[in-house]
Amino acid sequence: MPQIDQSKVSRWDQHGREHVVRVRKAGVQRTIECDTCGWRKGAQFLPWLKAAEHLAEAHQATVDPSGGPAGR
Numbered sequence: 001m002p003q004i005d006q007s008k009v010s011r012w013d014q015h016g017r018e019h020v021v022r023v024r025k026a027g028v029q030r031t032i033e034c035d036t037c038g039w040r041k042g043a044q045f046l047p048w049l050k051a052a053e054h055l056a057e058a059h060q061a062t063v064d065p066s067g068g069p070a071g072r
Contacts, residue, residue, distance in 0.1 A: 009051040011061035019061040021051035034058070 005025040012018050020035040023043075030047045033040045036059060043050045055061040 009048055010065050011055040012063040013059055013061040019055050019059045021054055023047045023051060
C-alpha cells in the first residue's frame, strides 16, 4: 500500500480570508487541491509553486501567513 503524505500552502487575500491548497503525495504522484473552489491538478514538479500561483491568480491571495515571501 503506498504511503500518503500531505502538506498545504496557505495565503490570505486582501479581505483577511485564508485560502488553502493541499498538496498530497502518494508514491511519486502529487495532487494539488484548493479548499476554497475545489480546483484540482496533478503536479509532478514544483507542486507548492503551482499551489501558490493558483491562490494568487484565482483568489488574489498573496499574503503568506508564515511571514515569508509569497510564492515560496
